[in-house]
Amino acid sequence: AQDFDNPSATAPPISPAVMAAICQEFLMFINTDPDVRDSVKQFVSTQAPLFDGIQEFSHHHMQLYQEFVTLLDRHVTDFLRLAEVSQQDFEEALVQLPPEASGSAELRVFFKRLDFVEFAQHMHQVARGSACNGF
Secondary structure, X not given: OOXXXXXXXXXXXXXXXXXXXXXXXXXXXXXXXXXXXHHHHHHHHHHHHHHOOOOOOOHHHHHHHHHHHHXXXXXXXXXXXXXXXXXXXXXXXXXXXXXXXXXXXXXXXXXXXXXHXXXXXXXXXXXXXXXXXXX
16 A cells, blocks of 8 residues: 555665765765855855854854755755755765765765854854865
């Protein structure tokens, strides 16, 4: 019997090769699409100075973090639409990607920025000139 409440219950699992291809395609997307690169660099370079020398994070810092997450989410959503990949398949591909796989480290850095502490540390480092203003 088909489970209409859970469409993935009947979907066949994706192969490791397809999962790796999805990850590689996403890396190519974030590294070559000028809107992705430029919007992230502009956001970070504009907002990073607000994280320089702070001891405590304010509500404003949390709002900036939420804006950044929304920006990254928009790019992920654009990728899923363009690549015709479901969010579930994309998430599974990321989870199953072996650490030694090509691009694995770069993907982990991209998604680490979704953690507030990592985001704030990166912004502080950019403000101090010890990190680049991209991912």
